[in-house]
Amino acid sequence: MPTPTRTSSSTTPPPPAPPPPAPSRYWRNLPHWEGVRPVPLIICVVVGLVLRFAVPKPNEVTHQAWSLLAIFIVTVAGLILSPLPVGAWAFACLTLAVVTKTLAFAAAVASFTNEVIWLIVVSFFLSKGFVKTGLGDRIAMFFVRLLGKRTLSLSYGLVLGELIISPGMPSSTARAGGIFLPIIKSLSLGAESKPNHPSSRKLGAFLVQSQNQCCNNTSALFLTAAAQNLLCIKLAEGLGVEFPNQWITWLKASVVPSLISVAATPYVLYLIYPPEIKNTPDAPTMAKQKLKQMGPIKKNEWIMMATLLLTVALWVSGQALNMSSVVAAMLGLTLLLLAGVLNWDDCLSEKQAWDTLIWFGVLIGMATQLTTLGIIPWMSACVAKFLKSLSLNWFGSFSLLQLAYFFIHYLFAGQTAHVGALYSAFLSMHLAAKVPGVLAALALAFNTNLFGALTHYSSGQAAVYYGAGFVNLRDVFTVGFAMALFNIIVWALTGAAWWKIIGLY
Numbered sequence: 264m265p266t267p268t269r270t271s272s273s274t275t276p277p278p279p280a281p282p283p284p285a286p287s288r289y290w291r292n293l294p295h296w297e298g299v300r301p302v303p304l305i306i307c308v309v310v311g312l313v314l315r316f317a318v319p320k321p322n323e324v325t326h327q328a329w330s331l332l333a334i335f336i337v338t339v340a341g342l343i344l345s346p347l348p349v350g351a352w353a354f355a356c357l358t359l360a361v362v363t364k365t366l367a368f369a370a371a372v373a374s375f376t377n378e379v380i381w382l383i384v385v386s387f388f389l390s391k392g393f394v395k396t397g398l399g400d401r402i403a404m405f406f407v408r409l410l411g412k413r414t415l416s417l418s419y420g421l422v423l424g425e426l427i428i429s430p431g432m433p434s435s436t437a438r439a440g441g442i443f444l445p446i447i448k449s450l451s452l453g454a455e456s457k458p459n460h461p462s463s464r465k466l467g468a469f470l471v472q473s474q475n476q477c478c479n480n481t482s483a484l485f486l487t488a489a490a491q492n493l494l495c496i497k498l499a500e501g502l503g504v505e506f507p508n509q510w511i512t513w514l515k516a517s518v519v520p521s522l523i524s525v526a527a528t529p530y531v532l533y534l535i536y537p538p539e540i541k542n543t544p545d546a547p548t549m550a551k552q553k554l555k556q557m558g559p560i561k562k563n564e565w566i567m568m569a570t571l572l573l574t575v576a577l578w579v580s581g582q583a584l585n586m587s588s589v590v591a592a593m594l595g596l597t598l599l600l601l602a603g604v605l606n607w608d609d610c611l612s613e614k615q616a617w618d619t620l621i622w623f624g625v626l627i628g629m630a631t632q633l634t635t636l637g638i639i640p641w642m643s644a645c646v647a648k649f650l651k652s653l654s655l656n657w658f659g660s661f662s663l664l665q666l667a668y669f670f671i672h673y674l675f676a677g678q679t680a681h682v683g684a685l686y687s688a689f690l691s692m693h694l695a696a697k698v699p700g701v702l703a704a705l706a707l708a709f710n711t712n713l714f715g716a717l718t719h720y721s722s723g724q725a726a727v728y729y730g731a732g733f734v735n736l737r738d739v740f741t742v743g744f745a746m747a748l749f750n751i752i753v754w755a756l757t758g759a760a761w762w763k764i765i766g767l768y
Contacts, residue, residue: 303344311337321641328636330365335629342622342680349679353622366632374628377497380620382589383433383490385596387616389574390432391609392599396563399428399442404550404557407446411546414466414538418473418529421446422481425474426525429481429488431571434615435715436723443474444731450546451733458732467733469538473529475716475728476746480528483712484521486513487578487588490619491678491711494627498687499704501631502639502694506701510578510588515765516705520758524750531749536742563604570595570604626683639691647695660696664689665706669751672714678722682711702767706758713750717743 315333320326338356342349360366374380393399403424410420425438432438451457451467458467482489486496486509496509506512577584577591599605610616633639650660668689675681686707693703715722719729719739729739762768 300346303341303346306344307337307340307346310340323641324637327365328633328638330363331360331629331632331636332638334360334363334365335633338625338629339680339684342677342683343675348618350618350621353625357625357628360629366628370632371628372624374631375620375624377624377627378587378589380497380623380627382487382592383493383623384616384620385589385592386431386433386487386490387613387619388596388605388610389571389592389599390434390437391613392567392570392604393428393432394437394442395609396561396567396604397557398564398567399432399438400446401554401557401560401564402427403442403446404553407450408547408550408554411450411543411550414469414541414543415529415533417450417543417546418470418533421470421474422477422525422529425478425481426484430485430575431487433487433490433493434723435478435482435489436727437615439474439478439724439727444471444727447471447474447733448731449549450543453545453549454540454543456540456733463733465539466543467731468738469532469536471728471731471733472536472738472742473532475725476532476742477525477528478724479713479715479750480521480525482715483709484514484517484525486510489678489712490623491682492708494623494679494682495686495704495708495711497627498630498682499690499700499708501627501634502687502690502700504690504694504700504704506704508581510581512701513705513708516762516767517709519761520709520754523757524753527753528746528749532742532746535745536738563602566599566602566604570598570602573598622679630683630687633687639687642688643691643695646692650692650696655696657697657699661693661698661703661706664692664696665710666751668707669710669714669747672717672721675721677720678711678715681714686711699768702762705767709754709758713754714747717747 311333314336315330320329324332334356337359338353341347341352341356346352347355357371361368361371403421406420406424407417410423411417421443425443428438428442429435447467447470448458451463451465451470454466456462456465456467482492486492492513496506496513500506574591574595577586577594578588580586581588581591596605596610600607653659655663668685671685672678672681675684689707690704693707694700716725719725719736721743725739728734729736734742
């Protein structure tokens with residue numbers, strides 16, 4: 264019987280060693296951290312500590328004022344870097360100011376009784392009525408049906424819809440995400456223009472760019488069309504700039520350059536960023552079907568329209584009636600609550616309004632205290648001395664500061680962070696250079712809207728429109744820069760002439 268052959272152990276390969284456990288498995292087993300983002304927090308804290316303890320304090324500034332400036336810079340850095348959500352970070356910085364006894368509690372929270380803050384909050388509640396009743400969709404679809412046969416006229420129809428809605432809806436982000444982007448998506452997909460696809464240039468990319476760029480000017484047209492407008496006015500008042508009738512003064516200054524720019528923007532984009540589809544015969548049909556599905560105008564829509572007209576009328580005639588803008592808005596909201604168009608749960612669920620109340624109040628409070636404690640006057644004196652060394656007249660200083668304020672927005676994510684960080688400082692520079700106060704305050708506020716489509720992170724609505732996927736990043740920057748130059752030229756030429764006529768300078 265043959266002996267079985269054995270394989271030599273020397274020829275048998277050793278079993279492979281088990282692989283070491285992947286480091287990522289360990290981290291996956293750790294609980295998910297939902298608190299502050301460590302890296303942005305460290306950056307913000309280091310910035311504040313360096314300013315407070317490493318940068319020499321000017322002799323003209325008190326220790327309390329210098330500490331508050333450091334906390335304010337930390338607050339603004341957090342708005343840009345987002346270690347926490349905006350409202351949470353603002354609240355934490357407010358707490359820091361009180362705990363360190365930089366501000367007394369009463370001084371720290373005094374701004375929460377400010378009328379402008381509550382006007383913004385109530386305006387957000389009013390805008391909820393547009394969405395809940397469907398009135399916003401109905402207005403937009405009406406203009407699509409009326410003007411939608413050609414791509415260019417279709418874009419004008421969407422812009423006209425936003426122009427009408429914007430006075431009662433102070434959030435360009437809400438207008439973009441809640442009303443116009445869904446409509447643009449429906450129109451584009453119906454024309455086989457798909458996001459994140461070469462076909463996006465057929466229709467969707469042009470409509471998104473047109474709506475995004477025009478939104479800048481519709482937000483600049485009305486005081487109540489964007490929350491940052493009201494913040495600018497309040498900060499200007501804190502520096503001693505007086506507006507006899509805020510709503511009318513704003514509209515009178517903005518109406519000519521804004522309407523000219525709104526009228527020209529879709530056509531300019533049609534030339535430099537043309538859609539592949541020039542005719543959209545199906546758009547009016549789609550809008551007609553949508554309106555048919557919505558049925559006749561409902562009772563709540565009529566009430567919403569009447570309330571909005573009443574509120575706007577009170578805003579316009581507020582000075583004659585001795586009624587402030589916030590009281591008019593409160594009256595409008597009360598009517599909607601009494602009529603059942605809105606209920607209190609609708610108001611409680613409007614998170615953006617309550618979030619705005621917190622961070623807005625903190626920013627205004629700190630900015631006011633910076634002026635009271637002498638920081639802003641000291642900065643103004645330094646800038647005035649520098650501008651004087653350049654031998655510029657007030658108009659030269661005005662032009663230089665406005666351009667700097669505009670293009671520095673490339674460094675900011677969102678308009679509110681820009682306003683909180685730079686508006687008061689730049690306005691104080693204008694005043695130190697002897698620029699007329701109302702002119703300087705309004706021009707800075709208008710620019711705060713006009714740079715809203717400079718990049719995909721310039722504003723809330725820019726992020727919403729870019730996120731839809733119809734426009735690639737390269738086109739966002741190139742078109743954004745081109746239209747920024749266009750808006751600067753239009754507002755500089757027509758604005759300068761118009762503001763001279765109405766007596767701003």
